[in-house]
Amino acid sequence: MSSCETCVVRNRAICSGLDNKEITALNSMGRRRSVSAGEPLIWEDDDSLLVANVIDGVLKLVTSTEDGREQIVGVAYPSDFIGRPFGQTSRASVVALTDARVCVFARNDFDRFAREHPELEHKLLERTLSELDRTRSWMMLLGRKTAPEKIATFLLEMSERLAETGCQPSFGPARRFSLPFSRQQVADVLGLTIETVSRQFTKLKNDGVIELPSRREVEIVNRGALLALAG
Amino acid sequence: MSSCETCVVRNRAICSGLDNKEITALNSMGRRRSVSAGEPLIWEDDDSLLVANVIDGVLKLVTSTEDGREQIVGVAYPSDFIGRPFGQTSRASVVALTDARVCVFARNDFDRFAREHPELEHKLLERTLSELDRTRSWMMLLGRKTAPEKIATFLLEMSERLAETGCQPSFGPARRFSLPFSRQQVADVLGLTIETVSRQFTKLKNDGVIELPSRREVEIVNRGALLALAG
DNA sequence: CGGAGGATTGAAGGCTATCAAAGTCCGTGG
DNA sequence: CCACGGACTTTGATAGCCTTCAATCCTCCG
Numbered sequence: 001m002s003s004c005e006t007c008v009v010r011n012r013a014i015c016s017g018l019d020n021k022e023i024t025a026l027n028s029m030g031r032r033r034s035v036s037a038g039e040p041l042i043w044e045d046d047d048s049l050l051v052a053n054v055i056d057g058v059l060k061l062v063t064s065t066e067d068g069r070e071q072i073v074g075v076a077y078p079s080d081f082i083g084r085p086f087g088q089t090s091r092a093s094v095v096a097l098t099d100a101r102v103c104v105f106a107r108n109d110f111d112r113f114a115r116e117h118p119e120l121e122h123k124l125l126e127r128t129l130s131e132l133d134r135t136r137s138w139m140m141l142l143g144r145k146t147a148p149e150k151i152a153t154f155l156l157e158m159s160e161r162l163a164e165t166g167c168q169p170s171f172g173p174a175r176r177f178s179l180p181f182s183r184q185q186v187a188d189v190l191g192l193t194i195e196t197v198s199r200q201f202t203k204l205k206n207d208g209v210i211e212l213p214s215r216r217e218v219e220i221v222n223r224g225a226l227l228a229l230a231g
Numbered sequence: 232m233s234s235c236e237t238c239v240v241r242n243r244a245i246c247s248g249l250d251n252k253e254i255t256a257l258n259s260m261g262r263r264r265s266v267s268a269g270e271p272l273i274w275e276d277d278d279s280l281l282v283a284n285v286i287d288g289v290l291k292l293v294t295s296t297e298d299g300r301e302q303i304v305g306v307a308y309p310s311d312f313i314g315r316p317f318g319q320t321s322r323a324s325v326v327a328l329t330d331a332r333v334c335v336f337a338r339n340d341f342d343r344f345a346r347e348h349p350e351l352e353h354k355l356l357e358r359t360l361s362e363l364d365r366t367r368s369w370m371m372l373l374g375r376k377t378a379p380e381k382i383a384t385f386l387l388e389m390s391e392r393l394a395e396t397g398c399q400p401s402f403g404p405a406r407r408f409s410l411p412f413s414r415q416q417v418a419d420v421l422g423l424t425i426e427t428v429s430r431q432f433t434k435l436k437n438d439g440v441i442e443l444p445s446r447r448e449v450e451i452v453n454r455g456a457l458l459a460l461a462g
Numbered sequence: 463c464g465g466a467g468g469a470t471t472g473a474a475g476g477c478t479a480t481c482a483a484a485g486t487c488c489g490t491g492g
Numbered sequence: 493c494c495a496c497g498g499a500c501t502t503t504g505a506t507a508g509c510c511t512t513c514a515a516t517c518c519t520c521c522g
Contacts, residue, residue: 030454063368065462069375073367086357090364118349125356126317128363133364136304140294142373143302143422147478183501191374193479198502215487215501231295378510415471424511429470446469446519 003027007103012079013053014123022117035059035096043083043094043214049107051083052205057100058180061092062140062188074135075180081127086109097180144190145231150169150190151200152229155210159220176219237336243310244284245354257344261336265462267326274314274325280338282314286299288331290412292323293419303420305366306411308392312358315341328411328413373422376462381421382431386441390451407450414446 002026004010015026020197027187032055035041041059043050054076061074061082072094076082084090085107105113114121141153156173163174179186184203187194209226220226232377235241235258246257263286266272274281285307292305292313294330304323313425316323317336336344345352372384394405412419414432418425435441440457442450451457 040307061367063371065371065375071371071374073370084364086360088361088364090367092367115353118352118399121349121352121356122346125352125359128356128359129315129317130319132359132363132366133315133319135363135370136292136321136323137294139366139370139373140302141295142370144296144300145401194501195480195503196478199478202502231298425469426471426512427510430510433470 009079030105041094052102052104054080055101057096060138104125149231152226240310260340266331272325283333283335285311286332289328301419381460383457410447
């Protein structure tokens with residue numbers, strides 16, 4: 001049975017700051033759901049739209065053109081909020097990159113609850129503002145950076161984002177980590193092709209900047225060099 | 232003297248929905264300010280950060296690399312909110328594209344006022360969510376679209392955005408409009424060079440898709456063709 | 463009229479995409 | 493245990509889009 005009391009992201013997600021009574025109310029509206037790697041998070045449910053909190057795993061927000069080009073426009077980690085409350089619906093679809101668990105709510109229910117709980121709306125606002133900041137700095141990357149700069153920036157961001165997932169406060173960025181992305185997905189994040197991504201990874205390895213112990217593993221050998229390359 | 236009562240964006244900005252007493256309180260915290268075209272909106276004031284509402288004019292949000300490359304990451308029109316309340320400060324700078332008037336607040340004051348007025352925070356949340364949607368669809372453009380697609384998409388967005396500025400509810404997108412951007416700024420929005428922008432404009436003109444009565448004026452002759460090109 | 467900034471046009475080159483093939487990893491089944 | 497198959501990745505060759513560099517042309521104002 002899903003329960004907020006045992007939720008691992010209870011103190012990091014937008015639910016934090018709610019008192020017990022409120023948590024109980026929210027709990028009764030939502031339910032847990034598992035999504036396996038590669039599966040889309042179906043966004044319609046009983047004719048109602050959904051929003052969700054990520055409990056565990058990593059998901060991508062992706063938009064695509066009619067002719068099949070894809071761009072990953074966001075990545076959601078544990079405790080992140082996904083979906084579009086209030087009015088409009090965004091046409092980005094959500095797909096799990098790893099096996100994931102989420103806590104889903106019917107949008108109508110969530111909207112109403114949020115309007116009645118300013119503290120929750122405030123948390124959501126802070127999150128949305130941060131996400132907007134992050135997205136805007138990604139626009140710089142997409143519009144103005146070269147392939148080597150994109151790859152370096154990407155690896156540095158990954159090493160920071162993936163260090164946060166541990167429960168204990170992390171001590172700076174991770175030196176070694178496991179990418180939740182395939183090469184194609186890295187390409188879809190950076191606006192490149194899979195071949196260019198592969199070549200840049202190989203080049204960084206040959207230059208002694210990183211090690212690639214396996215397809216998904218990355219070890220940053222020379223962080224200073226990456227920072228210099230990131231532009 | 233600045234006064235919310237006569238403010239032309241009073242009913243569209245986040246101030247809408249506040250009662251008279253609240254408006255008076257907000258009014259006493261903020262002040263009007265003019266910025267001429269090309270001038271940055273100075274973001275520090277008496278050692279305190281600022282946030283603002285756009286009353287009139289168009290401003291750009293821009294980030295740049297050390298070596299001088301620029302990317303416009305957002306454009307603010309009348310009634311839009313700019314700045315970063317609550318905690319972090321974003322490193323995008325704000326520059327007026329046209330002569331502009333804004334209503335500025337010390338961030339501390341604004342934060343406090345917002346926390347006490349959930350209705351205002353809600354308005355800000357809705358705005359921020361919409362801006363995030365818009366920004367994400369722009370990521371698709373920057374990462375995956377070709378120069379002709381970028382230009383077509385840009386012209387269509389402009390014709391919609393600029394139609395909204397009139398007081399009366401607009402009847403669909405504008406057929407003819409005046410760009411608030413120079414060619415270089417169009418390039419900075421789309422992640423292209425000024426030469427490529429110029430060539431694409433010329434090509435659209437030669438193909439009979441648009442007319443260019445003057446440097447800043449654009450007339451859309453064949454909207455269907457633009458839609459097809461936009462990808 | 464003359465100057466200056468912005469815009470357009472032209473030629474050449476480089477970066478990344480595209481097309482193609484070989485290599486690697488991993489799970490499955492013999 | 494090893495062979496096999498398939499997906500993913502790497503590597504190579506080529507092409508093309510957009511940038512870069514450079515010169516000319518507007519257009520607006522003093």
